[in-house]
Amino acid sequence: MTIRYPNGKKFQNKRILSHKKNDKNKDERFSNRGMSLEEDINVTNEYYRSHHIAIIHKKPTPLQIVNVNYPKRSAAVVTEAYFKKPSTTDYNGVYKGRYIDFEAKETKNKTSFPLKNFHDHQITHMKEVISHHGFAFALLRFSLLDEVYLLKAEDLFSFYDEQDKKRKSIPKREIESCGYLIPIGFHPRIDYLKTIDKILSVE
Amino acid sequence: MTIRYPNGKKFQNKRILSHKKNDKNKDERFSNRGMSLEEDINVTNEYYRSHHIAIIHKKPTPLQIVNVNYPKRSAAVVTEAYFKKPSTTDYNGVYKGRYIDFEAKETKNKTSFPLKNFHDHQITHMKEVISHHGFAFALLRFSLLDEVYLLKAEDLFSFYDEQDKKRKSIPKREIESCGYLIPIGFHPRIDYLKTIDKILSVE
Incomplete structure (x- = not known):
């Protein structure tokens, strides 16, 4: 059941993947296992929104709609659509007036983070964001280790390019040295804005 | 062929509508007629991007994916999906480090702009954006008059609320008095950032 973009890269349907995980492996003893990174970030963003900290949303999955049916008296159904390669990152928004933009990825590797998780378009987009003084970064989860790192986009570029x-991957020790380990909590789950505060206070 | 959201409001599939328009009414003598507002804004945003002025993208249409087919050796096909009510505006991005957020709507009315074009969620979202010091606004096109106005979100709220x-609509004379008429050009077509420069230089 592997979906591929036209360039051969895998499409990760995180919603479907996470349902599978929940069905098979859910174990309440482990804090975040079974929760996809996307779900954790969505819950975190909702915490930020409802606590008036920041407005950050996930963008919808880009689809090319080819066919729509309009049954009488009920909702329109898209009956044919194809996944498009995203031209931006998945998340963006505003924090203290500043434009925030990031991509979130996870791996089951324990010692390095594969760069094939990123698309050229996303990297280009992050470079453009930085050139317009936005703040761009990646959230990288080592899912089997339950560790999430914030890696500034500038550092990601040096490995990607x-x-x-x-x-073809970023060694974990490099991520540990130039990235920022984000403590996992309950409310919010992945408090990446606290890490950004630290970074911005030093800059 | 009217698509409705669960709350009964119409879904405007601008891409499909614009194709229809192009088929039936395209008349090259009229500058922008036949081009949907969405297409004009996308071309404008692409101009801004390629000229290193700003990074602003349209968000994909939000869909709830229910079923995906995975044919062998070809791209995955979404075979069942439903339109979701958007929880944000359609466009956002970064301009001179500042977070920009807007919604674009058009009407065939000539004397007023119907407020049913906006969803509660979008208005709430724009209020949140402003509270976090982003710049939020609406682009309103009177398509039969070929006029596009920028209306600051704060002014939109006063009519919406x-x-x-x-x-149930904003009289055109009110839009003329508190909004900003955007001159229509070729490159870029709808130079709304120039209008924002003027607004910000006064504030």
């Missing part, structure tokens, strides 16, 4: 010459 | 007591 060198992957043909060097390696 | 009073519609049950007062009228």
Whole structure:
């Protein structure tokens, strides 16, 4: 059941994946296992919104709609649509007047983060955001270790742009040294804005 | 062929509508007629992006995906999905470090702009954006007059919130007096950022 973009990269339907996980592996003893990164971030963003901290939303999955049926007296049904390659990152919004933009990815690897998780378009988009003084970054989860790191986009670029010459993944020790481990909590679950506060206070 | 949201409001599939228009009414003598507002804004945003002025994208149409088919050796097909009520506006991005957020709507009316074009969620979202110091507004096109106005969200709210007591539409003379007429050009077509520059330089 692998979905691929036209360029051969895998499409991760996080909603479907997370349902599978919930069915098979849900174990309440472990804090976040069984919850997809996307779900955790959505809950975090809703916490930020309802507590008047920031307005950050996930963008809908981009689909090319080809066919729509209009049954009488009920909702329109899209009966044919295709996944499009995203031209931006998944999340953006506003925090203290500042434009925030990020991508969230997870891996089951324990020692490195595969760069194939990112698309060229997303990297280009993040570079553009930075050139217009937005704040762009990636949230990287090592799902089997239950660790989430914030990696500034500038640091991600240096690995992404060198992957043909060097390696196709970012070693975890590099992420530990140039990224920021985000403590996992309950409310909010992944408090990435607290980490951004720290970064911005130093800059 | 009217699609309705669960609350009874019409869903405007601008892409499909614009194709229809192009088929039936395209008349090259008239500058923008036949081009949907969405297409004009997308072209404008692409101009801003390629000229390093701003990064502003339209969000994909939100769909609830129910069923996906995975044919062998070809792209996955969404075979059942439903339109969801958007919880944000359609466009956002970054301009000179500032968070920009807006909704674009058009009407065939000539003397007023119907408020039913806006959803409660979108108005709430714009209020939240402003409370976090983002810049939120609406682009309103009177399509038969070929006029596009920028109306600051704060001005839109005053009409939207009073519609049950007062009228269900904004009189055009009010839009002319508190909004900003955007000159229509070729590159870019709808230069709304120039209008924002003027507004911000006064504030």
